[in-house]
Structure formats: C-alpha cells, structure tokens
Amino acid sequence: FPVGMAMASLFESGDCACWKRAADAYQQVLELVAGQKKKGKDTLLELDKWYQQSLPTAIGSRKRPHITHAELAKLMKWKLTRGKFRPRLEALVQQNPQQLVESVSAQAIEALPDLAEAVKTLGVLKGVGPATASAVLCAAAPHQVPFMADECVSSVPGSSGQIQYTLQGYLSYAREIQKKAKLLNNTHKKTSL
Numbered sequence: 001f002p003v004g005m006a007m008a009s010l011f012e013s014g015d016c017a018c019w020k021r022a023a024d025a026y027q028q029v030l031e032l033v034a035g036q037k038k039k040g041k042d043t044l045l046e047l048d049k050w051y052q053q054s055l056p057t058a059i060g061s062r063k064r065p066h067i068t069h070a071e072l073a074k075l076m077k078w079k080l081t082r083g084k085f086r087p088r089l090e091a092l093v094q095q096n097p098q099q100l101v102e103s104v105s106a107q108a109i110e111a112l113p114d115l116a117e118a119v120k121t122l123g124v125l126k127g128v129g130p131a132t133a134s135a136v137l138c139a140a141a142p143h144q145v146p147f148m149a150d151e152c153v154s155s156v157p158g159s160s161g162q163i164q165y166t167l168q169g170y171l172s173y174a175r176e177i178q179k180k181a182k183l184l185n186n187t188h189k190k191t192s193l
Contacts, residue, residue, distance in 0.1 A: 092127030
C-alpha cells in the first residue's frame, strides 16, 4: 500500500518543509482519491470542504459548542465516503435523538483537553466509536484533537498495520500525533528565529 509507506516515511521525518509539502498536497491527493471512486467524486470533495471549513465554524459559533443530528449524519457520510464504507453506521447514527446528539456532543467538547473522557462521552451515541468521535472532536478543536483516519493510524511507528478501533488504540495514536506536532512546532520555532 504505497500511500501508507509514504505516510510512514513522512512520520519518521522531523523536517518541517516535508510536512508542509504534504499538507499543501492534501487537496490534490483528495481529488485523486475522489477520482478513483466509482461514484461520489463531487460528493467527497463537497463533503470534505464542508468538514474542513463549514463544520468547525458552525460548531464554534454556538453559545454552547455542539454538533447537531444533521451534522453528525453528514459527518458520517463524509467519513464513510473518504474511507471504508460501512452502511450500518449511517443507519445507527440516524437513530440518535436530536437533543441527545446536541447535549452529548456539548459535554464531550467541554471535556477537552481530556481526550479519553471526550471520546467516552460521545461513545454513548449509536454508531459513534472512537474514529467517529475523533472526527467530531477534531472539527470542534482541530489543533487539539487528531482525526483517526485509517491511513494516518497505519503510518504511526509501532502500529502493527492492524488498526485498533478502541479507546486505547485511539489514545495511543493521538499521543504519537501530539508528540510529533510538538516536535515539529519546536523545530519550526528554532528555525524561524
């Protein structure tokens, strides 16, 4: 799986310029991935733009930041369109009452920076495991919470290639991502002086 190998090489790098080039290539890579979809190329691009730009603004604009039922359903569609398709998850998410989605997501966002508590809180919603919880929390606090994307998880050194969709699996991945972000930020500060 070439993307995974490239991601693993990137993760080993401490070169900020390499990471910036990778981040700058995101849209191009997304368009390539979308082009390989049998259907839904435009859907993936539209959903990703919504997830990256509109959803964080919507969550942050609320007096008590939260995600709505419609946003959770759309987030699930985005997640499944970009990754492995699991149709049962969409049906499960639809079963959650609007009020429950709003109150639980607000509690989870308020629990940050305690990732374990925030992910556990969202886990009471049907169809929401650690990966989906990370997507919700990342939209609410993108500089604090890494999204549990399969290709990213498999690139972290020490991952066996077998992704653990558990709280502990997510927390282990998040620690490695946060450690790398801190290292890159420190390196960037030193080279910018």
